[in-house]
Amino acid sequence: MASATILKSAFLPKRSEWAAATRSSAGRQATAVSLTVRAGSYADELVKTAKTVASPGRGILAMDESNATCGKRLASIGLENTEANRQAYRTLLVSVPGLGQYISGAILFEETLYQSTTEGKKIVDVLVSQNIVPGIKVDKGLVPLAGSNDESWCQGLDGLASRCASYYQQGARFAKWRTVISIPNGPSALAVKEAAWGLARYAAIAQDNGLVPIVEPEILLDGEHGIDRTFEVALKVWAEVFFYLAENNVLFEGILLKPSMVTPGAESKDKATPEQVAEYTLKLLHRRIPPAVPGIMFLSGGQSEVEATQNLNAMNQSTNPWHISFSYARALQNTCLKTWGGRPENVKAAQEALLVRATANSLAQLGKYTGEGESAESKKGMCNHVSGTVAERYRAVLSSIIEPQYTVKSQRGAF
Numbered sequence: 001m002a003s004a005t006i007l008k009s010a011f012l013p014k015r016s017e018w019a020a021a022t023r024s025s026a027g028r029q030a031t032a033v034s035l036t037v038r039a040g041s042y043a044d045e046l047v048k049t050a051k052t053v054a055s056p057g058r059g060i061l062a063m064d065e066s067n068a069t070c071g072k073r074l075a076s077i078g079l080e081n082t083e084a085n086r087q088a089y090r091t092l093l094v095s096v097p098g099l100g101q102y103i104s105g106a107i108l109f110e111e112t113l114y115q116s117t118t119e120g121k122k123i124v125d126v127l128v129s130q131n132i133v134p135g136i137k138v139d140k141g142l143v144p145l146a147g148s149n150d151e152s153w154c155q156g157l158d159g160l161a162s163r164c165a166s167y168y169q170q171g172a173r174f175a176k177w178r179t180v181i182s183i184p185n186g187p188s189a190l191a192v193k194e195a196a197w198g199l200a201r202y203a204a205i206a207q208d209n210g211l212v213p214i215v216e217p218e219i220l221l222d223g224e225h226g227i228d229r230t231f232e233v234a235l236k237v238w239a240e241v242f243f244y245l246a247e248n249n250v251l252f253e254g255i256l257l258k259p260s261m262v263t264p265g266a267e268s269k270d271k272a273t274p275e276q277v278a279e280y281t282l283k284l285l286h287r288r289i290p291p292a293v294p295g296i297m298f299l300s301g302g303q304s305e306v307e308a309t310q311n312l313n314a315m316n317q318s319t320n321p322w323h324i325s326f327s328y329a330r331a332l333q334n335t336c337l338k339t340w341g342g343r344p345e346n347v348k349a350a351q352e353a354l355l356v357r358a359t360a361n362s363l364a365q366l367g368k369y370t371g372e373g374e375s376a377e378s379k380k381g382m383c384n385h386v387s388g389t390v391a392e393r394y395r396a397v398l399s400s401i402i403e404p405q406y407t408v409k410s411q412r413g414a415f
């Protein structure tokens with residue numbers, strides 16, 4: 001926060017000055033403090049990009065696992081964490097035929113943004129040909145936050161402007177910065193403030209360089225707390241995030257959010273139905289998120305594939321001021337990765353598995369997901385609810401691949 005203080009005192013009114021100016025101007029027409037924000041050169045493009053990503057029936061494929069996280073995913077199927085294996089897996093993901101019907105954006109790790117598929121096509125070009133907007137993870141990961149209760153903060157502001165400019169040149173049009181908040185460890189006021197300030201500085205810098213910032217303060221699922229505690233923490237976190245976004249003159253129409261859903265902690269004795277998750281999460285959004293924000297793209301955070309889809313669907317039973325959709329990593333990729341298992345002969349089946357999840361979440365974005373087909377018992381019902389080629393995909397994939405391992409039970413810890 002040291003550099004933050006310098007920046008704030010240099011360019012913006014202090015809160016005390018602002019309050020004094022507002023008091024002394026009461027009853028007069030003009031205020032003493034000008035809050036006019038110059039329109040950035042990318043403003044129109046940012047708004048357009050954000051709307052494209054937040055388009056009906058589509059969401060984001062998060063495939064930006066850092067090398068450390070990707071290593072865990074690959075280890076779960078017995079593969080080494082090599083560049084060649086990461087390339088093979090990510091080639092599989094971006095090459096799924098018809099993916100762009102359900103996926104509007106794909107978040108890439110830096111390595112992937114500059115990588116080609118195993119057939120030698122630039123991954124960015126493959127995405128664009130699928131009508132998918134390429135995005136880039138720009139944070140540099142989490143490190144311990146000194147002076148806190150074993151909490152962390154997210155690095156990456158140094159050199160961010162020039163990196164964002166290069167990523168734009170390379171074809172990225174949106175960015176992502178993930179920081180985390182731990183409920184069992186507090187969260188301390190320091191950790192929340194640091195998370196919010198970092199996200200706001202990142203968002204301003206990304207917009208200045210033509211990238212729509214995805215703002216992701218992940219409130220981790222870990223813990224024994226109930227849903228009310230998650231709600232309370234989320235209210236605090238989002239209040240701080242929007243306070244600092246505004247202080248940094250971020251254009252709200254040109255951002256996207258990536259929140260955690262409001263659920264009980266993963267180790268809580270309480271369980272919440274999709275309707276309860278939707279009720280709490282929508283209440284949070286209505287209290288904290290301005291309608292100027294075009295899209296809210298949830299992370300899955302360790303929920304099972306089915307839970308994440310059901311919860312999204314429940315949130316889309318009402319008309320909302322924002323596009324409410326998904327930006328899932330695990331909840332899109334889990335079955336796909338397991339089906340692939342690193343074997344070339346499984347690529348097609350794994351791609352079908354990804355398409356099943358993408359289709360299901362697309363339906364959930366529209367509030368039309370039924371879920372019956374997700375279990376063996378009601379497989380037929382699901383097929384009856386989905387028409388045409390989608391039904392064929394469900395039938396083929398569910399019968400040949402998913403059924404043995406696919407249940408509505410939590411798959412937490414699958415990775």
Ligand SMILES: O=P(O)(O)OC[C@H]1O[C@](O)(COP(=O)(O)O)[C@@H](O)[C@@H]1O
Pocket residue numbers: 062063064065066067069070107141178216299300301302327328329330331
């Ligand atoms: O590799 P990192 O930086 O730990 O991020 C892990 C993942 O968290 C996400 O932000 C959310 O993923 P989940 O949907 O699996 O929770 C992904 O975009 C990212 O791949």
